[in-house]
Amino acid sequence: xxxxEKYSLAKWxxxxxxxxxxxxxxxxxxxxxxxxxxxxxEKIDKLEQSTQSGLSISLYVDKKYSAHSTNRLNNKDELKRxxxxxxxxxxxxxxxxxxxxxxxxxxxxxxxxxLGTFDREFLSLNPQEKVDAVFNIEKEVLGKDDRIxxxxxxxxxxxxxSVMVTSNGFEGDRANTYYSLNASVSVxxxxxxxxxxxxxxxxxxDQLKKEGIGKIALNRALKKIGQTKIESGKMTMIVENxxxxxxxxxxxxxxxxxxxxxxxxxxxxELGNKIGSDKLTLIDDPFIISGRGSRLFDGEGLALxxxxxxxxxxxxxxxxxxxxxxxLKMDPTSGSTTNLVMTPGKRNMEEMIATLDRGILITxxxxxxxxxxxxxxxxxxxxxLIEKGKIVKPVSEMNITGNMKQLWMNLTEVGNDVYKNSSxxxxxxxxxDIDFSGI
Amino acid sequence: xxxxxxNFIKTSTAAAAGTMILPPFLQxxxxxxxxxxxxxxxxxxxxTTELMQKVISEAMSKGGNYAxxxxxxxxxxxxxxxxxxxxxxxxxxxYGVGIRVLKGDQTGxxxxxxxxxxxxxxxxxxxxxxxxxxxQFSLNTVNxxxxxxxxxxxxxWENISVKDKVPFVQKINDKVFELDKKVIKAKAFxxxxxxxxxxxxxxxxxxxxxxxxxxxxxxxxxxxGDQIENTFSGxxxxxxxxxxxxxxxxxxxxxxxxxxxxxFDATKPKAGEMPVVxxxxxxxxxxxxAIGHTFEADFNRKKTSIFSDKMGKKVAENFINIIDDxxxxxNRGAINIDDEGNEVKKTYLVKDGVLNSxxxxxxxxxxxxxxxxGSGRRESFRYIPLPRMRSTYMEAGPHTREEIFENVDYGIxxxxxxxxxxxxxxxxxTFxxxxxxLIEKGKLTQPIKxxxxxGNGPRALADISMAADDYLADNGLWTCGKDGQSIPVTMGxxxxxxxxxxxxxxxx
Numbered sequence: 010x011x012x013x014e015k016y017s018l019a020k021w022x023x024x025x026x027x028x029x030x031x032x033x034x035x036x037x038x039x040x041x042x043x044x045x046x047x048x049x050x051e052k053i054d055k056l057e058q059s060t061q062s063g064l065s066i067s068l069y070v071d072k073k074y075s076a077h078s079t080n081r082l083n084n085k086d087e088l089k090r091x092x093x094x095x096x097x098x099x100x101x102x103x104x105x106x107x108x109x110x111x112x113x114x115x116x117x118x119x120x121x122x123x124l125g126t127f128d129r130e131f132l133s134l135n136p137q138e139k140v141d142a143v144f145n146i147e148k149e150v151l152g153k154d155d156r157i158x159x160x161x162x163x164x165x166x167x168x169x170x171s172v173m174v175t176s177n178g179f180e181g182d183r184a185n186t187y188y189s190l191n192a193s194v195s196v197x198x199x200x201x202x203x204x205x206x207x208x209x210x211x212x213x214x215d216q217l218k219k220e221g222i223g224k225i226a227l228n229r230a231l232k233k234i235g236q237t238k239i240e241s242g243k244m245t246m247i248v249e250n251x252x253x254x255x256x257x258x259x260x261x262x263x264x265x266x267x268x269x270x271x272x273x274x275x276x277x278x279e280l281g282n283k284i285g286s287d288k289l290t291l292i293d294d295p296f297i298i299s300g301r302g303s304r305l306f307d308g309e310g311l312a313l314x315x316x317x318x319x320x321x322x323x324x325x326x327x328x329x330x331x332x333x334x335x336x337l338k339m340d341p342t343s344g345s346t347t348n349l350v351m352t353p354g355k356r357n358m359e360e361m362i363a364t365l366d367r368g369i370l371i372t373x374x375x376x377x378x379x380x381x382x383x384x385x386x387x388x389x390x391x392x393x394l395i396e397k398g399k400i401v402k403p404v405s406e407m408n409i410t411g412n413m414k415q416l417w418m419n420l421t422e423v424g425n426d427v428y429k430n431s432s433x434x435x436x437x438x439x440x441x442d443i444d445f446s447g448i
Numbered sequence: 449x450x451x452x453x454x455n456f457i458k459t460s461t462a463a464a465a466g467t468m469i470l471p472p473f474l475q476x477x478x479x480x481x482x483x484x485x486x487x488x489x490x491x492x493x494x495x496t497t498e499l500m501q502k503v504i505s506e507a508m509s510k511g512g513n514y515a516x517x518x519x520x521x522x523x524x525x526x527x528x529x530x531x532x533x534x535x536x537x538x539x540x541x542x543y544g545v546g547i548r549v550l551k552g553d554q555t556g557x558x559x560x561x562x563x564x565x566x567x568x569x570x571x572x573x574x575x576x577x578x579x580x581x582x583x584q585f586s587l588n589t590v591n592x593x594x595x596x597x598x599x600x601x602x603x604x605w606e607n608i609s610v611k612d613k614v615p616f617v618q619k620i621n622d623k624v625f626e627l628d629k630k631v632i633k634a635k636a637f638x639x640x641x642x643x644x645x646x647x648x649x650x651x652x653x654x655x656x657x658x659x660x661x662x663x664x665x666x667x668x669x670x671x672x673g674d675q676i677e678n679t680f681s682g683x684x685x686x687x688x689x690x691x692x693x694x695x696x697x698x699x700x701x702x703x704x705x706x707x708x709x710x711x712f713d714a715t716k717p718k719a720g721e722m723p724v725v726x727x728x729x730x731x732x733x734x735x736x737x738a739i740g741h742t743f744e745a746d747f748n749r750k751k752t753s754i755f756s757d758k759m760g761k762k763v764a765e766n767f768i769n770i771i772d773d774x775x776x777x778x779n780r781g782a783i784n785i786d787d788e789g790n791e792v793k794k795t796y797l798v799k800d801g802v803l804n805s806x807x808x809x810x811x812x813x814x815x816x817x818x819x820x821x822g823s824g825r826r827e828s829f830r831y832i833p834l835p836r837m838r839s840t841y842m843e844a845g846p847h848t849r850e851e852i853f854e855n856v857d858y859g860i861x862x863x864x865x866x867x868x869x870x871x872x873x874x875x876x877x878t879f880x881x882x883x884x885x886l887i888e889k890g891k892l893t894q895p896i897k898x899x900x901x902x903g904n905g906p907r908a909l910a911d912i913s914m915a916a917d918d919y920l921a922d923n924g925l926w927t928c929g930k931d932g933q934s935i936p937v938t939m940g941x942x943x944x945x946x947x948x949x950x951x952x953x954x955x956x
Contacts (some may be wrong), residue, residue: 049750055555058574059830062561075537080544080561095539103533159752195873196751200906202873203752212765236874242720271530271633272669273678336531376737376869376878377900377952382669382678385716387900387952389869389878406800406876408900408952410716444954446719 010040010062012172012182012419018082021176024090027176030096033069033110035155035179035310038062038082038173047163048143051151054161066092070099074108087108107335110309113207115341116179117306117313125299128186128213132350133167139164146192149223154231159195159204162223164188167215179310188217190228205229210430212299229372232393236405238447239394245368246409246443247361247395250428252374253435257291258350258380259386259413260284264318266324266333266344268381275384275413276324285322285417288354293318293326295347300430302348311343318349322417354423358437361422363398370395370406371444376406379447384413390445407447416440449736449928449937450867486592489646489656493519493545493563500648502565502589503547506572508650509906511581512549513557514810515572516649518787519563520640520829523606527617529636534614542953546829547571551579553749553811557832571581585690588652595657595784596792598777603658605640608689613638616692620666623701628709633669633675638662638692647789657784660686661936663925664696668704670712679712679882684780684925684936707864710883714897717886719953722945723856724901725887727863728849729920734938734946735770735779735840736928737868737877738905743797743805744835744930745774745812747872754875754905763803764909767845770798772807774822774838780923780939781826781839788833792822797840798909804945809835827933837928841940845915852914856887860896860951875905899952908946916943 010018015038026034040062047055061345065078077095081087145163170184189210195202207226211217248256260276268274275286295313297303306312309331317325329337330344362370377388391405424437490496500517507515521543544561549556549572556578558571617636624634643659665682681704685691715853726734747753755763764770774783774792783792788810796804806812809824812835824833853861862884870877882901884924921940930939 051555053578055557056575056578056833057557057832059559060561061830074535075539075867078538080539081541084564089542098537098539098610101614102527102537103535105533105535108535161750195750200754201875202752202756204752204871204873220504238950271556271635272676273633373871375871375876375902376867376880378866378898380882380898382676383898385898387880389896389900389902391871391874391876404893405874406902406904406950408719408878408902408950409953410719410899410952434657444952446950446955447704448722448950 010035010038012170015172015182016174016180018064019172021087022064023174023176025092026066026068026096029093031068031070033176034174035067035110035173037065038174039169039173041167041169043165043166043167045163046140046143047161048147049159049161051147053140062372066089066095068096068099068255069108069110072104072106073099073102074105075102078082099116107332109331109335110175110177111311111331111341113178115312116310119181120304124296124303124305126212126303127184130214131166131186134214134222139166141192145219146190148221149221150194150227152324153227154196155233156196156198156231157194157227158197160223161193163191174309176446181306181310185302186212187212190217190219190222194226194230196230196234201236203230203231203236206383210276232402236391236403238406239404241446242447243442244445245365245367246440247358247365247370248438249358249370249372250424250426250435250437252371253428253438254431254433255374256416256438257338257433259381260417261346262381263384263413264328265328266329266337266404269327270333270336273381275382279324280327282324283322283415284324285319286420287321288420288423289319289322291319291418292350292352293347297348299433302346302349304347307343307345311341311346316342319395320368348431351423351435353425353427353436355425356408356422357426361424361437361439362395362400365395365398367405369393370400379413385418386411386413407445410444410446419443449733449926473543477951486654486656489644492521492644493646497590499565499685501566504648504650505585505587506569507547507549507576508585509582510576511579511583512551512576514550514650516548516647516788517545518826518829519646520643522643522828524639524641525605525637526637527610527613531622532626534617536609542828544829546831547575548832549575549578550811553815554578555832559829561651584638585650588650590654591652593653593655593789595655595787595818596775598775598782598784599686601690603689605642605662605689612689612948613933614699615627616664617699619694621647622703623697624636624666624668624705627701627705628670630670630672631668631705632671635667638664646666647785649789653789655785655789658689659783661780662687662691664692664700665925666700666704668708670708672712675712677708678697679707679711681707682925683923685778685923686780686782687778707883710895714853714895716899717860717896717951717953719752719951719955721948721950723859724949724951725852725859725861726941726944726946727861728916728918728941728943729863730865730922730924731863732841732922732941733865733868733879734908735842735941736837736937736939737870737879738771738903738908739797740837740840741870742875742905743807743815744808745808746835748806749812749815750848753872754949758803761803762801763906764798764801764912766801767915768798768801768912769796769843771796771843772823772837772840779839779937779938781837783838785825786822787826788824790820790822790824795821795823807835808840809833825935827935831933834930834933836930836935837937839938839940841921842915842942842944844917844919844942847914848914849916849918852916852945853887853890855945857877857889861885861892862901869907876902877904877905901949901951903949908949910946912944913947914945918942
């Protein structure tokens with residue numbers, strides 16, 4: 010579907026809902042194209058290609074609310090019945106005075122600012138080049154070490170586009186592309202067969218790094234040979250930049266309007282309070298050119314702003330959407346993250362390791378969870394023991410356990426090595442006094 | 449693997465997700481009157497044998513040695529309660545066909561959301577590209593394979609109005625508040641899903657399935673002084689509307705309130721290795737993570753699983769029998785045919801302590817030259833089938849629960865979990881304990897909560913030193929994730945003792 014066709018279908022669906030008993034409606038029309046190539050044992054293991062499309066509609070009927078989606082878009086009569094049935098069903102629900110569309114003055118109004126999220130070359134790519142790139146990654150690894158038992162290299166790309174129309178005046182569209190190349194390597198060491206992977210991704214094909222991926226995955230896997238657990242104890246922890254968002258994620262979930270209003274957050278009533286150490290400064294920036302999370306408006310159509318979430322450890326802003334804003338009597342800020350940027354420090358991970366007397370570098374998480382209500386966490390980890398500034402040996406089968414508030418108060422250093430392949434732009438992090446359990 | 453609760457909550461701002469409603473069946477589809485008749489499934493998807501054969505011929509035209517078509521129409525509905533009222537509903541319709549071509553162990557895959565000749569032939573052409581030796585394919589005779597009948601239901605979800613579902617969701621909330629004055633918030637949900645599946649392959653096998661699925665549960669938040677705790681309880685089956693009852697409402701409400709109450713006095717244990725007693729039922733998560741995934745034959749044929757060269761070897765005590773079973777009546781993990789048209793079996797993974805079978809899909813069964821186990825499953829027509837678990841459990845053992853406790857001087861007892869994970873090659877698995885107890889001198893003492901347990905699959909399996917005679921199935925909302933595909937599963941376990949695992953906790 011072209012953008013114009015999507016707008017026309019979305020407006021038709023909004024109007025059809027309004028004509029059949031809804032007082033308000035929001036409609037999204039979306040489609041996407043994806044392809045992937047996976048290579049193993051010097052031949053193509055899997056080739057996949059797909060296109061998909063769909064419609065989703067949120068209905069506001071006599072102060073009642075429901076939302077529906079379908080991928081059957083070809084038959085207008087069927088879509089009509091889909092919408093009409095959905096409206097009828099909604100009438101059986103309870104009223105919810107808080108459920109409304111956003112105030113129109115908060116909507117994004119289109120100036121055509123280009124955030125660099127779409128590669129126009131997407132449709133003209135040569136499929137053979139994709140396949141060649143994957144075989145090249147495999148070649149970087151095959152035969153390079155006797156301990157290799159399996160190598161998988163893969164390529165994914167995708168294009169998605171959507172339009173959104175609401176009955177109180179919002180119209181907006183966006184389009185995204187992405188490309189990624191990945192390698193996964195398993196090696197034999199004793200009884201274990203440690204595996205590691207590496208990936209690169211980009212929004213534009215000509216910015217995708219196509220070399221070195223297999224080599225990095227192999228090196229990371231080889232370094233894991235001989236993993237053991239060590240004695241339990243309180244130690245310093247360095248979290249590799251690529252994984253730092255995993256440590257941040259429970260903190261961000263606790264800022265969500267729904268969690269706050271439902272009292273399922275350890276950060277209820279904490280606006281303006283110090284939650285983390287002075288090293289914790291975090292900005293939500295929707296406007297980074299070609300940022301993985303860049304966008305002009307959110308899922309409700311709210312115009313986005315650059316805002317500070319934590320300033321030197323002090324909590325400055327929650328993630329509040331229109332619905333929970335009304336329930337909490339707070340102004341909506343947008344209910345989801347865009348690009349989260351942690352203000353970097355002065356040294357990279359290697360430099361942090363070099364001055365550490367004893368601690369554990371975390372290069373993998375394994376399961377675990379956080380109790381969102383209390384902030385208590387416990388996660389499985391693997392990584393490396395550091396002694397006197399040197400990596401001594403690989404460790405695994407250990408847990409870290411504690412409370413999220415204490416964890417962020419114990420943040421002692423933030424690296425300058427920001428990982429940019431993600432919407433959450435995190436550097437390596439160092440925390441003191443972490444409870445490790447091993448033997 | 450994780451409990452589904454978050455998936456449900458996530459749908460509230462869905463762009464592409466959602467669920468619910470459609471009171472009468474969507475009129476434009478042929479409603480399947482006779483679910484034992486393949487013809488009604490073909491009419492439902494508006495296809496004929498000739499058309500399917502034409503698509504298969506196209507799929508095989510470049511020299512593939514196998515092809516299949518997986519038609520699916522899934523209708524999902526959900527009702528949600530928050531702040532005392534059933535005030536949100538979601539629904540989703542997903543419809544399409546996946547076309548797969550195999551050349552040895554290589555896969556070509558494409559799908560179409562439109563089921564007509566042009567779209568299917570296009571998709572078939574794309575999938576066919578996995579092979580590049582064009583040759584003539586001669587059609588096989590159509591052989592209708594009737595599916596098993598593991599989930600009989602009397603009231604189909606697509607015939608049930610929102611109006612009739614709402615009261616159950618409301619009642620569970622009211623009951624939770626009635627049971628304990630400490631309750632400050634509750635959420636409740638009812639999810640139902642109906643899938644129609646039609647399957648045809650290049651060998652001529654034609655089959656079909658009708659898959660109902662329902663999940664019902666509540667989240668309860670309680671406050672004592674300044675302390676707030678919350679937990680979740682739910683059940684899920686392949687059952688119809690007749691399953692909902694006031695008894696079920698009362699059972700779930702009591703369960704969620706009881707489970708939350710335990711948390712107020714719970715603390716963290718000390719960190720380190722110790723004996724772990726796994727309570728009967730939900731502790732089956734151990735089997736799923738520590739053993740189940742590493743027994744999936746795709747990892748083993750690629751030699752990336754820590755169990756890759758252990759077939760026929762002794763891996764556990766003699767009294768241990770571990771099963772993966774897709775045939776349990778009305779079970780969330782049951783399937784009448786697998787998603788590759790194979791008969792579904794009860795598979796002994798470990799028999800009398802010896803590794804007996806991997807979990808197979810078509811590719812791996814061929815690789816190992818064994819009968820398929822009926823474990824080829826996919827999230828939807830958008831995905832290729834993979835070897836997947838169904839219901840994974842351990843049979844009852846020779847000991848009693850009392851004998852097990854007598855053997856523990858200091859350790860922990862765990863029986864409520866939220867999620868788990870495994871690293872296939874290293875063998876390290878984890879599961880997150882929502883609550884449990886310390887065991888001191890054979891007795892349950894201090895409650896514990898919110899800790900991760902980590903172990904190593906082969907060692908943990910060998911370390912199961914006792915298993916009780918109190919087998920219990922867990923029918924929670926377990927969802928298993930692999931390669932980006934989520935599927936419903938269940939599990940079960942008798943009370944067992946594992947000599948040692950590493951328990952998350954504090955260091956004094």
